[in-house]
Amino acid sequence: MTGTHRSMLQSMQLFIVQNLIWGILTFTFLVFSVLLPNFFTLQNVHFILYVASAIGLLVFAESFVLIGGSMDLSVGHIAGLSSMLVGALTIQWLPFLPGWTGIILIVVVGALLGSVNGFFVGFMEINPFLVTLSTFLMYNWLTYYINRGAISNVSRSLVFPGGGRIGGVFFAIPVMLAICALLGFVLTRTRFGGYVHAVGGNPEAARTLGISLPWMNFWVFTIAGALAGLSGLLYVGYLASIPSTIAGGDDIFLAFAGAIIGGVSLKGGEGSMTGALGGVLLLGIIDTGTAMTLINPALRGFLNGLILLLAILINKYRVELRDRILMSRPAAALGAAA
Amino acid sequence: MSLSGVEQKGPLLALKSIEKWFGEVHALRGVTLEVNRGEVVGLIGDNGAGKSTLIKIISGVLRRDRGQIFWKGERVNLRSVPEAQSLGIETVHQDRAVVGMMSVARNIFLGREPTSGFGPFRVLDRQRMARDAEKLLRDLRLHISSVDQEARFCSGGEMQGVAISRAMHFKASLVILDEPTTALAVTGVQTVLSFIRRLKEDHIACIFVTHNLHDVYAVADRFLVMVRGTVAASVRRDEVTVEDLVELQLAGKADSRELPRDTRAAQRVAPGPHADR
Numbered sequence: 001m002t003g004t005h006r007s008m009l010q011s012m013q014l015f016i017v018q019n020l021i022w023g024i025l026t027f028t029f030l031v032f033s034v035l036l037p038n039f040f041t042l043q044n045v046h047f048i049l050y051v052a053s054a055i056g057l058l059v060f061a062e063s064f065v066l067i068g069g070s071m072d073l074s075v076g077h078i079a080g081l082s083s084m085l086v087g088a089l090t091i092q093w094l095p096f097l098p099g100w101t102g103i104i105l106i107v108v109v110g111a112l113l114g115s116v117n118g119f120f121v122g123f124m125e126i127n128p129f130l131v132t133l134s135t136f137l138m139y140n141w142l143t144y145y146i147n148r149g150a151i152s153n154v155s156r157s158l159v160f161p162g163g164g165r166i167g168g169v170f171f172a173i174p175v176m177l178a179i180c181a182l183l184g185f186v187l188t189r190t191r192f193g194g195y196v197h198a199v200g201g202n203p204e205a206a207r208t209l210g211i212s213l214p215w216m217n218f219w220v221f222t223i224a225g226a227l228a229g230l231s232g233l234l235y236v237g238y239l240a241s242i243p244s245t246i247a248g249g250d251d252i253f254l255a256f257a258g259a260i261i262g263g264v265s266l267k268g269g270e271g272s273m274t275g276a277l278g279g280v281l282l283l284g285i286i287d288t289g290t291a292m293t294l295i296n297p298a299l300r301g302f303l304n305g306l307i308l309l310l311a312i313l314i315n316k317y318r319v320e321l322r323d324r325i326l327m328s329r330p331a332a333a334l335g336a337a338a
Numbered sequence: 339m340s341l342s343g344v345e346q347k348g349p350l351l352a353l354k355s356i357e358k359w360f361g362e363v364h365a366l367r368g369v370t371l372e373v374n375r376g377e378v379v380g381l382i383g384d385n386g387a388g389k390s391t392l393i394k395i396i397s398g399v400l401r402r403d404r405g406q407i408f409w410k411g412e413r414v415n416l417r418s419v420p421e422a423q424s425l426g427i428e429t430v431h432q433d434r435a436v437v438g439m440m441s442v443a444r445n446i447f448l449g450r451e452p453t454s455g456f457g458p459f460r461v462l463d464r465q466r467m468a469r470d471a472e473k474l475l476r477d478l479r480l481h482i483s484s485v486d487q488e489a490r491f492c493s494g495g496e497m498q499g500v501a502i503s504r505a506m507h508f509k510a511s512l513v514i515l516d517e518p519t520t521a522l523a524v525t526g527v528q529t530v531l532s533f534i535r536r537l538k539e540d541h542i543a544c545i546f547v548t549h550n551l552h553d554v555y556a557v558a559d560r561f562l563v564m565v566r567g568t569v570a571a572s573v574r575r576d577e578v579t580v581e582d583l584v585e586l587q588l589a590g591k592a593d594s595r596e597l598p599r600d601t602r603a604a605q606r607v608a609p610g611p612h613a614d615r
Contacts, residue, residue, distance in 0.1 A: 189461045189462055190460070190461060191453065191460075191462065194448070194462065197440060198437045198440065201437040201438060202437040202438065205436055206437070207419075208419055208429070210420040210449045210450075211449050269437065269439045326487075326488065
């Protein structure tokens with residue numbers, strides 16, 4: 001009977017270890033709430049979620065690729081280029097197009113830009129770091145080539161998804177949450193999602209079991225591109241304009257940071273969308289919190305890096321602890337019960 | 339096995355004059371062999387005799403340069419792993435065929451998961467996977483605490499069991515085991531041997547490659563001895579002793595001047611832990 005007792009205690013430990021990100025999230029939120037008088041308000045929580053939504057989609061895109069065993073440096077610039085290209089297309093080059101077509105086009109262009117990565121990683125078998133480093137540069141400078149400044153007269157329908165509200169709630173928030181749920185569903189409940197995990201966890205095994213590595217890589221990068229395009233759309237609404245620096249700068253590194261803080265492994269095959277969401281929200285809380293302290297913006301950037309380092313350290317011990325708990329589980333009675 | 343009623347006669351697998359080169363190296367020099375339905379065949383021979391090359395050709399990983407392959411009497415191409423799988427040939431590699439981060443149940447069905455729903459709305463039938471996986475492991479008498487356990491926490495023998503239960507579930511007719519006992523502890527070896535007996539009970543043929551004759555002598559019906567890229571001898575187990583087989587391997591080695599010295603000889607001759615039946 002000590003066996004069942006131990007395993008119940010261990011189940012609790014396991015639950016805590018696996019959901020550690022939410023504990024850290026709550027702790028950080030409470031710390032800011034104590035330090036800042038206006039932090040613990042419904043309005044501010046709403047704002048945190050809103051700030052997190054555009055970067056959130058980039059984090060989800062990166063998490064998806066990382067779980068599939070690759071990495072994508074270009075998601076930020078895919079967001080930038082697809083919104084700039086579609087902005088120029090619908091406003092300057094083909095102004096007769098109805099505004100809502102832009103919403104679809106941004107996602108389609110994002111997917112196409114992502115599929116370029118997928119083609120070279122999957123079918124040409126080139127290292128994903130090198131492929132996406134190349135497209136990182138290409139997409140970035142193509143965005144500048146189209147417009148060195150900014151497109152400011154963005155149509156209302158293109159601004160709505162990222163800037164509009166429904167019943168007082170920013171529309172971007174349910175978009176992000178719905179995408180998170182959808183991706184989580186795909187990863188855990190479908191064959192395709194299982195293959196993403198398998199290809200990331202042990203490509204050799206996946207191949208011997210008849211899973212096509214080239215096609216899996218192709219689709220993983222294409223989906224990441226579509227998500228990046230959607231992220232670009234939210235940025236457009238957030239800024240109500242399309243500057244050439246959109247989703248540039250630190251954003252790609254924050255996409256990695258959010259994924260890794262959320263427990264997605266760089267080694268591939270491991271991670272969840274709920275974890276990634278936790279990572280996104282933690283980034284949002286810290287960003288909003290530090291913004292409200294009015295500290296020097298340069299120091300805020302520095303702080304982001306410091307927090308990432310801390311998160312990696314915590315995650316390392318979290319994974320070790322989790323393995324230890326899982327390994328020491330008493331052999332329950334599958335065979336004995338039979 | 340309803341559809342096999344008509345084609346019960348003749349060997350399951352027949353290879354005729356299979357040849358394979360790797361650049362200048364003539365790895366297989368005309369291999370001819372047959373495997374019958376439900377037969378357990380031990381493939382033995384020195385390092386460099388061509389065992390793994392032959393196995394890779396049968397499992398679809400490598401293509402032959404010359405020769406013919408017959409499956410249930412019909413000539414087949416055997417160009418890829420999926421082609422071999424669709425014929426009913428499953429290969430179990432030591433540790434390469436298991437995704438450590440995924441559960442035991444998911445590993446068994448990886449690549450061929452049962453789904454429910456229809457069209458693009460098909461979702462994994464997780465209950466069925468768990469149920470079938472539990473039954474398979476029970477049939478193999480494998481005491482893994484839970485089918486939800488991540489595969490990386492399994493021992494070497496248990497991982498073999500996971501891979502073998504795939505073959506059993508998907509109704510393979512031939513299972514190839516590549517060095518199934520090499521990296522295992524004594525209990526693991528016994529586990530794998532009991533798997534092979536289970537396959538035999540289900541009338542599934544089995545080819546296993548091995549260095550350790552003492553481990554597997556008891557379960558095999560027949561041994562094929564490979565020497566320098568050919569099958570030098572095919573002997574039934576009841577006709578030979580372990581010592582005879584060791585000698586056959588050594589004889590092949592004494593003949594071969596071009597092969598590098600085998601450093602594993604000592605390990606191979608060392609007596610195994612089990613007693614003959």
